Amino acid sequence: MPEPAASAEPPALQGAELIRAEAARLPNAPGVYRMLDAEGQLLYVGKAKSLKKRVASYAKVLGLQPRIARMVRETSALEIAVTASEVEALLLEANLIKRLKPRYNVSFRDDKSFPYILIAGDHDWPRITKYRGPRDRKGEYFGPFASAGAVNRTLVALQRAFPLRSCSDGEFAVRTRPCLQYQIKRCSAPCVGRVTHEAYGAVVDEVRAFLHGDSERVHGGLTAKMQAAAEALDYETAAVMRDRIKALAHIRARQDINVEGIPEADVIAAYAQGGQVCVQVFFFRGGQNLGNRAYFPTQARDVALSEVLGAFIGQFYEARPAPAEVLISEEIESVDLVGEALAVGAGHKVRVHAPQRGPRRVLVDHALANAREALERRLAENATQRKVLDGVAEVFGLEAPPERIEVYDNSHVQGSAPIGAMIVAGPEGFVKAAYRKFNIRDTSIAPGDDYAMMREVLTRRFARLLKEEEEGEPVWPDLVLIDGGPGQLKVAEEVIAELAIEGVALASIAKGPDRNAGREHFYLPGRQPFMLEPRHPVLYFMQRLRDEAHRFAIGTHRARRAKSITRSVLDEIAGIGAKRKRALLLHFGSAAAVSRASIADLKQVEGIDEGVAKAIHDHFREK
Known part of the structure; x- marks a missing residue:
């Protein structure tokens, strides 16, 4: 009989011994180190002035924080990247943490860019507008603003004080008379020559000075203009200056804390x-x-x-x-x-x-x-949310409160621009970063066939989860809620059965016969439909989920439909992106004029060489 094997060394010591051995071979130089588990999954990223000393410190298990001690126990491999300086190591560490989100690093979900106010510099008549994205467009950027709402409020206030155009370059090029913005005194109508370049440029300079923090000078200048106009008996101009001063004061009054001396x-x-x-x-x-x-x-x-x-x-x-x-x-x-x-x-x-x-x-x-x-x-909301999820588990017969609920809905108008939408909710409320939209691809689906649309959406979603399971660790829903009745639920059951998926609870929610909130019917596989009491907290929660899915589906559908309506014939031409499209519309005034242009005329446009000009010319001649 063989002797029993010696007991394995405790995992924490195994990780610590591996780190101690690896640290002995590391250089005494700045860099970034990465801890990986037995399956090669990234556990932790750190930077060091001296890789040898910093990594060696993890071998002293007793002095580590509980979180880091758990990381050391799971460490099976170590990777390093030597950098030229500690600053470079710090920058690389931040990049890796944000991009890879290691399990044991303190990390933040920051999946949205911040909006800016842009005074465009690529047009003779600068436009003031909201801008989000890479700052590669010519002009001056002011911000960042915390939200799109903050930008929109500021833009509305600025347009009251500084009448600059806000229309697109394409709209500007084809206008023949002033728009409503001019009528309500929020634009000086440069598109039809109602203001000189000099006067318009002076307003641009005032906006620029105000956004740079020199509001006192701008206010003083407007006051002087108002007084001068009043003395000259030009009361109309004086009234305009008065209104601009009032709008400027309104912007300044919105500041809820004094930041004087901190620009x-x-x-x-x-x-x-x-x-x-x-x-x-x-x-x-x-x-x-x-x-x-x-x-x-x-x-x-x-x-x-x-x-x-x-x-x-x-x-x-x-x-x-x-x-x-x-x-x-x-x-x-x-x-x-x-x-x-x-x-x-x-x-x-x-x-x-x-x-x-x-x-x-x-x-x-x-x-x-x-x-x-x-x-x-947040803590109060989470506590309330946990109680509601306990109630969801009880009502729907789940083994435990759901950590992830996925809700599905469809949207279309008489079959046009059909889309499917998925929203996600959990213990911390709606998880908007996990929302997904599905453009219906199957052209054989009859217009308005909600069952076929739901089948495509669910098939694509769960087939992708199965594929992700082969590649890593996908996040599966604990409960799938369908906006619909027994027909939609049956489609979901068939999809789950065809893909041989287990452990995902299904339910559907349908409005009552009069479509009144509070009379919703719930359908579950193998159970009779039921209703909840009108004031039941789970009913309120299900209504919120259903309404959010409906809102997201409608919004996605409207965006898709608007995009198809505003799509230009220039978008059909290979090689014509947003920049060339804008240049063509500015030069010719309209897509119709572009379609009639010769190759020689097209070549006069900035960014259009002979090859692109020929492609545009041939595209319209073929059509």
């Missing part, structure tokens, strides 16, 4: 409670408060706030430039190094510091109070 800064504050952390960011530009946004990091339990702030700053500014000042609520490690790294991406000096007194501390305290309020609201 450009981001204020970042972190607050912890109940094992969760909220990081609140306020944006101040040109002496104005451009709004704020709250972030809730993952893996932040039992992590010092200074470490959370350090991780946030690295990831937040990884793909966006930092302002001249970044005010923070806690001192962070290697603050000068962080400022140096941010300066690399921003192209100017960046000071990162935690003020202790004065007006800057007032801003930090204001952000900290907002972080506390946001986290308290």
